[in-house]
Amino acid sequence: xxxxxxxxxxxxxxxxxxxxxxxxxxxxxxxxxxxxxxxxxxxxxxxxxxxxxxxxxxxxxxxxxxxxxxxxxxxxxxxxxxxxxxxxxxxxxxxxxxxxxxxxxxxxxxxxxxxxxxxxxxxxxxxxxxxxxxxxxxxxxxxxxxxxxxxxxxxxxxxxxxxxxxxxxxxxxxxxxxxxxxxxxxxxxxxxxxxxxxxxxxxxxxxxxxxxxxxxxxxxxxxxxxxxxxx
Amino acid sequence: xxxxxxxxxxxxxxxxxxxxxxxxxxxxxxxxxxxxxxxxxxxxxxxxxxxxxxxxxxxxxxxxxxxxxxxxxxxxxxxxxxxxxxxxxxxxxxxxxxxxxxxxxxxxxxxxxxxxxxxxxxxxxxxxxxxxxxxxxxxxxxxxxxxxxxxxxxxxxxxxxxxxxxxxxxxxxxxxxxxxxxxxxxxxxxxxxxxxxxxxxxxxxxxxxxxxxxxxxxxxxxxxxxxxxxx
DNA sequence: CCTCTATTTACAAAAGCTTTACACTCTCTT
DNA sequence: AAGAGAGTGTAAAGCTTTTGTAAATAGAGG
Numbered sequence: 429x430x431x432x433x434x435x436x437x438x439x440x441x442x443x444x445x446x447x448x449x450x451x452x453x454x455x456x457x458x459x460x461x462x463x464x465x466x467x468x469x470x471x472x473x474x475x476x477x478x479x480x481x482x483x484x485x486x487x488x489x490x491x492x493x494x495x496x497x498x499x500x501x502x503x504x505x506x507x508x509x510x511x512x513x514x515x516x517x518x519x520x521x522x523x524x525x526x527x528x529x530x531x532x533x534x535x536x537x538x539x540x541x542x543x544x545x546x547x548x549x550x551x552x553x554x555x556x557x558x559x560x561x562x563x564x565x566x567x568x569x570x571x572x573x574x575x576x577x578x579x580x581x582x583x584x585x586x587x588x589x590x591x592x593x594x595x596x597x598x599x600x601x602x603x604x605x606x607x608x609x610x611x612x613x614x615x616x617x618x619x620x621x622x623x624x625x626x627x628x629x630x631x632x633x634x635x636x637x638x639x640x641x642x643x644x645x646x647x648x649x650x651x652x653x654x655x656x657x658x659x
Numbered sequence: 660x661x662x663x664x665x666x667x668x669x670x671x672x673x674x675x676x677x678x679x680x681x682x683x684x685x686x687x688x689x690x691x692x693x694x695x696x697x698x699x700x701x702x703x704x705x706x707x708x709x710x711x712x713x714x715x716x717x718x719x720x721x722x723x724x725x726x727x728x729x730x731x732x733x734x735x736x737x738x739x740x741x742x743x744x745x746x747x748x749x750x751x752x753x754x755x756x757x758x759x760x761x762x763x764x765x766x767x768x769x770x771x772x773x774x775x776x777x778x779x780x781x782x783x784x785x786x787x788x789x790x791x792x793x794x795x796x797x798x799x800x801x802x803x804x805x806x807x808x809x810x811x812x813x814x815x816x817x818x819x820x821x822x823x824x825x826x827x828x829x830x831x832x833x834x835x836x837x838x839x840x841x842x843x844x845x846x847x848x849x850x851x852x853x854x855x856x857x858x859x860x861x862x863x864x865x866x867x868x869x870x871x872x873x874x875x876x877x878x879x880x881x882x883x884x885x886x887x888x889x890x
Numbered sequence: 891c892c893t894c895t896a897t898t899t900a901c902a903a904a905a906g907c908t909t910t911a912c913a914c915t916c917t918c919t920t
Numbered sequence: 921a922a923g924a925g926a927g928t929g930t931a932a933a934g935c936t937t938t939t940g941t942a943a944a945t946a947g948a949g950g
Contacts, residue, residue: 503783515766522772527780528759535746541753549758551843552734552784572833573885586906587881614907623928624908630930649916649927817895845896854939855897861940880905880938 431457432547433476437467437494438483438509447481450536456543464489468497477504478547482526484510484517492524499525505546509534562597564657566640569597578639588613589632592625596645596655605652629653662688663778664707668698668725669714669740678712681767687774695720699728705804708735709778713757715741715748723755730756731818732805736777740765793828795888797871800828809870819844820863823856827876827886836883860884 432455438444439462448458459477461467464486471480480498484491491508498506507528508521518529528542559571568577574590576583585593591613596604606625610618618625633645646654663686669675670693679689690708692698695717702711711729715722722739729737738759739752749760759773793800799808805821807814816824822844827835837856841849849856864876877885 505780515769519766519768519772522769522776525776525779527776535750537750538746538753541750545753545756545758548756549736549780574834574879574882587879588907622908623910623930626928627908627930630928634930647928819896853897854899854941857939858897858941865941878939 431455432478433457433459434479434481434543435459435461435467435471435477436481437461437464437470437486437491438481439463439485439487440483447536447539451540451543454540463487464491464494467494471498471502471504478550479543480504480506481543482506482508484508484512484521492521495521495524495526505550507539507542507546562594564597564600564655565644567597567636567644569594578636581639583635583639585632585635588628589635592628593632596653600655600657603648603652603654608652662686663709664688664690665710665712665774666690666692666698666702666708667712668692668695668701668717668722669712670694670716670718671714678767678770682771682774685771694718695722695725698725702729702733702735703805705801707803709781710774711735711737712774713737713739715739715743715752723752726752726755726757732821734802736781738773738777793825795828795831795886796873796875798828798867798875800825809867812870814866814870816863816866819859820866823859824863827884831886831888834879834883834885839883 434451434456436444436447436458438460441462444458444460444462448460451458459470459475461470465488467480467482467486468489471477482491482494486494489497491510495506495508498504505527506525507530508526509530509532510517510521511532518531521529527546530539530542562569562571566579569590570576571594574587576585576590576593592609595609595612607618609625610616610622614624629645633643636644642656642658644656646656648654665682665687667675667678667689669691672693675689675691675693679691682689690701690706692701696719698711698713698717699720702708713722713725717725720728722741726737726739729735736758737756738761739757740761740763741748741752742763749762752760758777761770761773792802797810800821801807802825805818807816807821807824823840826840826843838849840856841847841853845855860876864874867875873887873889875887877887879885
């Protein structure tokens with residue numbers, strides 16, 4: 429699995445630099461915002477963050493304000509950092525929706541351990557499959573399970589066959605060149621005399637034909653393949 | 660919402676008494692164990708706990724030992740308490756799987772805020788991931804007691820087998836890659852030529868097959884495993 | 891030392907991808 | 921209109937990678 433994405437919102441450039449270097453080798457990628465507004469902008473930019481590290485003392489918008497605004501729309505775990513060791517601050521932050529609270533100056537290893545604990549806990553969430561099924565006429569393809577159904581029958585496709593069908597169905601009504609198929613599905617440039625794609629398409633047609641009368645994949649000689657949809 | 664169930668493992672009767680009275684009006688029901696062994700017994704009794712408060716200094720079995728044992732089988736959030744304010748202790752506890760760590764003497768309101776934050780965060784996870792039983796066709800998995808029944812027969816699964824089955828069942832109908840299994844269940848990146856997962860799946864299938872005719876775990880060559888549910 | 895698990899090793903088997911071979915088709919050329 | 925040449929369909933063979941699983945090994949816990 430890929431690295432964990434963190435967002436650090438803190439105006440202390442020395443600290444952000446330090447943490448960035450400290451956390452990188454542990455498998456974290458750190459984005460940095462130096463004030464509250466920039467922090468919110470980044471957090472709501474659409475990029476997914478596994479965890480947000482939020483300083484309390486911030487220019488423009490303080491940490492509590494940022495926390496309050498973010499919590500309206502985002503459930504990303506938030507670990508707050510503060511210069512003050514004030515208990516009331518901690519309590520307030522946690523009550524307002526922060527997941528953890530660490531007072532500066534902190535032991536780097538403790539921060540790292542707390543980040544790890546939070547990310548670990550969150551990773552228990554089942555991988556949300558936001559991908560929805562792709563259905564054209566009587567063929568339905570499910571990216572989540574990598575299964576394809578034709579008139580309700582499960583097709584036993586290989587990985588490559590599935591990928592080619594997926595690509596063609598995504599581009600239904602449009603011509604897809606062999607070059608494109610080769611690069612996107614097989615991950616290599618199409619070489620002269622390479623017949624692999626032809627073979628996969630042939631097998632795919634054979635399997636589709638078991639449960640389907642009409643020919644879905646049309647050949648455009650010298651150009652590529654086309655997935656047909658009924659008018 | 661009904662009251663939250665907490666388990667407090669601490670030998671200081673004065674403190675347990677005090678906390679019990681302090682937390683009750685806030686909607687928490689507190690069970691108490693006064694030593695490590697009793698704590699484990701209670702935690703694994705089958706009763707569901709939303710959170711476990713665990714002291715480090717304990718008779719019979721210290722807090723770290725209890726943590727280690729519980730984490731083999733249970734994902735219940737654990738907040739550790741310690742008399743020592745030692746950073747290393749905190750780090751160790753968090754690395755070993757605790758979710759939070761608070762040094763004694765603590766501000767009661769901070770404890771309450773941290774409990775609240777953890778419970779709040781856990782309630783965002785799908786209930787099935789840590790508490791509710793998960794039943795798919797003739798296989799039923801109980802997270803609280805760590806048991807799996809197949810057509811009413813108890814399966815003798817190892818911890819790892821249980822975790823893999825749990826992960827697959829949580830994601831039933833979705834492909835789960837070996838990388839994900841390795842990271843979530845074994846806690847390490849999948850190395851090339853690592854056959855551990857294959858072995859666990861193989862054993863799991865063998866045990867499931869004892870009481871079950873249909874194959875539940877389908878291999879998607881080069882992609883991962885898929886837990887099947889009947890249409 | 892014994893037991894229970896997890897991991898590694900080793901090898902067989904299976905599955906999938908590519909290549910080969912040849913028939914066929916389309917298009918362009920003469 | 922026939923022939924040449926390139927592109928395509930597909931069966932079959934060959935090769936590689938991945939998987940299943942038994943057995944050996946390593947390790948933790950008692």
